[in-house]
Amino acid sequence: MFPAPPIPVFDGHNDILLRLYYAPDRREQIWLKGEGRGHLDLPRMKAGGFAGGMFAIYIPSPRDPNAPDFEAMMDRPPYDLPLPAAINAPAAQPVALTMAAHLMWMERSSNGAFRICRTAAEIGACMARGTIAGVMHMEGAEAIGPDLDALYAFHAMGLRSLGPVWSRPTVFGHGVPFRFPSGPDTGPGLTDSGKRLIRACNALRILVDLSHLNETGFNDVAAITDAPLVATHSNAHAITPSSRNLTDRQLAMIRDSGGMVGLNFATVFLREDGRRAPEIGWEPVLRHMDHLISHLGEDHVGFGSDFDGATVPEGITDVAGLPALQQALRRHGYDDALLEKLCWRNWLATLRRCWGA
Template sequence: MTALPVFDGHNDFLLRLLRNPGEREKIWLEGEGAGHLDLPRMRKGGFAGGFFAIYISSPMPHDAPDFEALMDNPPFELPLPELIGHEQAQPVALAMAGHLFWMERAAKGQFRICRSATELRACLAAGTVSGIMHMEGAEPIAADLDALYLYHAMGLRSLGPVWSRPTVFGHGVPFAYPSGPDTGPGLTEAGKDLIRACNELRIMVDLSHLNEKGFDDVAKLSDAPLVATHSNAHAVTPSARNLTDRQLAAIRETGGMVGLNFATSFLRPDGRKAPEMGWEPVLRHLDHLLANLGEDHVGLGSDFDGATVPEGIGDVTGLPALQQAMRDHGYGEELMRKLCHENWFAVLERTWGA
């Protein structure tokens, strides 16, 4: 059976380009045999488009623990890095945005940055890979929000106020297992202003790394659908990063959306990072999300190039294998189309307009 095109809720491909600027042509256009994404493998795997994250990584202290080992030996709670100021973050964010625009030029019509749902659907129809500029953690924006308007003019259409570590806007969840998401205070006053401004500009707000109080603050303030681009079900895997049934209900009530995260530590019931796993945990999360959200509000949010993914997926070329596992599990073709791309397009139409 023919694989369906997949629109994806989250990837960290821009971070690979940032770390290897001299190799970006090889990485993007040819593929260097590493990572999860490149243009040839996107086409082979049926990757129709997705959210490309601008993300500011934290400096790693010389005495940092072995995070990989800790995450493969639960229980764990990784220490969160310190807040990063916008003066430090902004040059990095601009460099990553520059890489995204370069990708569009270098692909010569095979990749397009999209700013509307109409453009996304046009790319799908034409077989052009589409990209949405997303910001994972709002460190490049100061509390005065001036930069938000600048990035919106550049094409920013999706923003997460935090990536786990604190920002001037709010607090995220640590990487912890077992743990719930109620891990600290919610949005700051600047954070509340940020949500109102995103609503005004019709920038989608991503809840994926926010803690529970921050999630609730957004739910009270926002007039847009609640969306978590790359999160899973806490009832299946009790990680701080996963969403409780109460949070899923709040998302459902707003006509929102959750993208299934492929990160093994958020999929495996034991919380381990190891990629050796079958399809059963993936399908348990999908079943739970569907039961709590309904079939119009679940999609995929891979976290490609930002996480360890199950060995059955491996990289973007494993998307057809995932689809086959979903079909074998009993998902019909109408539901498959919704999960693979239609639900993302629909929630963006509800958020952005046409």
């Protein structure tokens, strides 16, 4: 019997723009030709049934040659990684503009195979004709100053999803450190500027991503927003007690708001022992997925891979491994109707609720 054809996947988070930022002279090889490194490129997206996703603009901290080996620390729990210093908007904006330009170049260079989308209807149209849909996302709002003027400029460029923080503090709020074991209650939440940012995102219909916010910041967003609560790439704290994962209370709040969670493939957020090593088999992935569905309902869960931003299980390896993940979920008892929801239908429905179109 032949295996079922792969179901298209819309993914909640990836970091290919960071790869392009660090190697602009090799961007054609990375994106168009594929060089066998990292997790994403255009040929492997096509092979894996990657229909689209959120493409993150992320401002990396300056590289410190004297910094500890964080990856080695994450293989020896417990750990508590020190957060980098905050980055101000004048320093962050040139980097963010470069990454936005890379995303636009990806569209222009793809010969119609990739398109930046601003509405759920555009994503659906891309999927219908086999074009990969990209949504501009910000993972950390360092490039947005407290006057919020840059938010409107990036929105005009296509920004439709934004996380106020990437763990490192910003003028808008505080994120969770990379700490295991730990709960998400790690400090203060949104600043007054952060609360203005959430209201501005609501007015512009920009999705607010909760994935890196600490618990107080999560609560602050929930108290302010008029949109569904969404964590684009997070897992279940009840299974893996990482500060980055969501408690059952938070999952209930997301469910009740009509929001959703994208299952993060990062091994440090999947493994019960919090380690980074990719040799984990399918069991941790299945346990997290079962838990998310049991607490959120099958209409509020999807994928948020963190491709090109994390170590992923060896069974997935890269974007071309998405069909293998689907087969593992089928063997676990998930039928195709549920798989379609997890792979793309839930994301499109949530984006319609967030964006209104």
